Amino acid sequence: MSLNCPVPHEEDALLLLGHGAGGRLTAELLEDLVLPAVGRPGPGPLEDAALVPSHPELVISTDSFVVSPLSFPGGDIGSLAVHGTVNDLAMRGAVPLALSLAVIAEEGLPLAELRAVLASAGRSARAVPVPVVTGDTKVVGRGAADRLFLNTTGIGRRLAGLTPSADRARPGDAILLSGPVGLHGTAVLSARESLGFDADFISDSRPLHRLVTALGPCGANVHTLRDPTRGGVAAALNEIARDAAISVEIEEVAVPVPDPVAAACDMLGLDPLEVANEGCFLAFVAPELTDDALAALRSLPEGGSADRIGSAGVGPAGRVTVRTLVGARRILDMPLGEQLPRIC
Amino acid sequence: MSLNCPVPHEEDALLLLGHGAGGRLTAELLEDLVLPAVGRPGPGPLEDAALVPSHPELVISTDSFVVSPLSFPGGDIGSLAVHGTVNDLAMRGAVPLALSLAVIAEEGLPLAELRAVLASAGRSARAVPVPVVTGDTKVVGRGAADRLFLNTTGIGRRLAGLTPSADRARPGDAILLSGPVGLHGTAVLSARESLGFDADFISDSRPLHRLVTALGPCGANVHTLRDPTRGGVAAALNEIARDAAISVEIEEVAVPVPDPVAAACDMLGLDPLEVANEGCFLAFVAPELTDDALAALRSLPEGGSADRIGSAGVGPAGRVTVRTLVGARRILDMPLGEQLPRIC
Known part of the structure; x- marks a missing residue:
C-alpha cells in the first residue's frame, strides 16, 4: 500500500505530527516503515490487539500515552492509560487479565503530580478490575520529555464464542x-x-x-x-x-x-x-x-x-x-x- | 521501607534523575509512591518479570528505553529494547513468546533514522527468535521528547523446572x-x-x-x-x-x-x-x-x-x-x- 506520501525522498524526510494521528499518514508509516522493519505479525489485518502465539485464548495490546495536559475533565493520563489498553483488548472480545505500566518522566516533575496520576491509574485498574503486575520507571533530564509519558500493555482472555476481527x-x-x-x-x-x-x-x-x-x-x-x-x-x-x-x-x-x-x-x-x-x-x-x-x-x-x-x-x-x-x-x-x- | 529520602516534604518534592537510576532512590520511589498508587503485584519481591495471573507458566515484563544517543558501539535503542525485555523474561527462567513495541517519537526525527533503529529491533527479534506481534506509534511536537523512546513488553514461557526468584x-x-x-x-x-x-x-x-x-x-x-x-x-x-x-x-x-x-x-x-x-x-x-x-x-x-x-x-x-x-x-x-x- 502506498498512500501518496507528501514526502517523496526518505533520505530527507522527517517525521510529522500527523504520522502519529491515526489517519492516512499513520497507516503509511506502518506499511512503508514499521512493518517492513519489524515484520508483519500475521496474514490478517492489523488490529487493536494481537493473538499470543501458541495461546489462542490470549490477546496482547500495547499503547503509549502522551496526552497533554496530564489532567482533563473526566480523566487524566493515568485513567486513560488503563482504559485505552483495556479497551483495545475488549475490541478483540477479551477481558483483561493483567496490565504492565511503564513510566517515562521528566526530571523536575512534582512527585505529588506523579503520585496523583499513578493513583488514578491504580483506581481505574481496580475498578475494572485488572491487576498491574509489572512496571518500569525511567527519568530523563529536563527538556528531554514533556513531563510524563505512560505505556500500558495488557494481556486479555477472549470470551468464549467472541472472535471479532x-x-x-x-x-x-x-x-x-x-x-x-x-x-x-x-x-x-x-x-x-x-x-x-x-x-x-x-x-x-x-x-x-x-x-x-x-x-x-x-x-x-x-x-x-x-x-x-x-x-x-x-x-x-x-x-x-x-x-x-x-x-x-x-x-x-x-x-x-x-x-x-x-x-x-x-x-x-x-x-x-x-x-x-x-x-x-x-x-x-x-x-x-x-x-x-x-x-x-x-x-x-x-x-x-x-x-x-x-x-x-x-x-x-x-x-x-x-x-x-x-x-x-x-x-x-x-x-x-x-x-x-x-x-x- | 523508608530509605531516608533527601526530599522530606512531598508537596514540594520534585522527581530527580536518580529516581530512574535503579538504585536507592528508585527503590524508594517504588515503595513510597508507585506501589501504594497502583498496588503491589503479590506477596513476593519485585522481579524483572511477573507471573501472569491464572497462567503460571507465563511471565510478563515491560521496559521503556530512553538511551542517548540512539546508537552506540555494539547496538542501538532498537536492539537494546529487544534484548532488555528478552533478558528480563529470561531472569525468571522464561523463553520469549511475543513482544510488543511502542514508539514515542519527536516530530522532525529523520524517517531514515527511525527506520534504521526499527530495522535493528526487527533483526534482533528475529535472531532470538521472538515475533513482534503488536505495536503503537505516538508522535509529539518538537521539544516534547528527545528524539525517540521505545517500550517493549514481552510474554515468556517458563522452562520446565526453572523457578528462579x-x-x-x-x-x-x-x-x-x-x-x-x-x-x-x-x-x-x-x-x-x-x-x-x-x-x-x-x-x-x-x-x-x-x-x-x-x-x-x-x-x-x-x-x-x-x-x-x-x-x-x-x-x-x-x-x-x-x-x-x-x-x-x-x-x-x-x-x-x-x-x-x-x-x-x-x-x-x-x-x-x-x-x-x-x-x-x-x-x-x-x-x-x-x-x-x-x-x-x-x-x-x-x-x-x-x-x-x-x-x-x-x-x-x-x-x-x-x-x-x-x-x-x-x-x-x-x-x-x-x-x-x-x-x-
Missing part, C-alpha cells in the same frame, strides 16, 4: 455505536490553556469490557468491534471498510454528537466524526442480531444511548459514505493527519 | 557471573559527543535466554537470576541480599573488568560494579551445582568467561561485601542515584 465485517452488517462521539478530544482541547470554551466537556474515557461482555451471547454474529480513538469514527470505519473490502454507509442523523461538541467543532472547523473518543465503540453485527445486540448494550449505563448508525454494503470496497440530514451523500475519507495532537 | 537465594549459594562487567555503560558514555576515549568500547547488549536455557538441567537448584542493568552488579546484589535476607560476599579479583572499562572508570571516578550491563547475569545456585552450572554457561560463546565470583552467607541480612585484591573487605552499598543517566 476487522476482516470479518460483512455486507449487510448492521453498524452499531455504543455512545455519543467527540467528547474526549474536545475535553482535552478545552483543558489546554489557550482555549476557553464556555461549555463543559467531559471525556468519555471509560472501560468498555463490560459492554463487550454483554455482547457475548451474540457470539460469532459479532463480526467486528473497534473503538474510534485517534482519527475518530472516520478512521475506524475506513480501516474496517478497507480490511473487510466492504463499503460502509452511516446516517449523519443517527450519530449522537452532543451539542457542546457540535458547537466546538463548528467553531474550530473540526469534523466530529474525526475527533477522538475513549469510551464508545463501533460494532458490526449480523443484521438479524441488531435488536438483541442493542438491547445488550443498552442494558448497561455506558451503553444507554447505543444505536444503529448505518450498515455495510458490497462496495465499492473501502468506501465510507455519510447520508446527510438532507439526504445527500458525502464521502467520509480517512483523515490525513492530526486534527488535535496529543489527545491520548 | 530473588527470595530463593540461600546462604551457601555459589554466585556465578556469566561475563565481564561495565561494557554497556562505558560504550554509551563513549558515544556521547563530549567524551572521547581512546579505547574501543563495545556494549555487551545481547539476549541471555540461551544461557538460561543451558541452565535448565540444573532445575530448581538455580535459585536466583538477575541481569545487572541500571545500578550494575552493586544494585543487583543488594536487591537479592535484601529480598532473600542473606549476606553476599564477592571476590574483587574474580569479577572480570575489561581493561578499557577499568581505565575509563578510574578516569571518571566510577565504580565498575555500579556500571550498567546488558549482556551478562548473576546466578545464585546451590553450591554442589557450581561446576555443572559453569560448564553449562561456558558451553555457549556468550558464557565463555562465566565464573564464580562469590557466595551467599547467613548475614547480616542485606549486607553485600567485596573482598579486595589485598584481602580487605569493603561494603558494596546500593548506589544512591544516577552515575550515568539514560544508558538504557
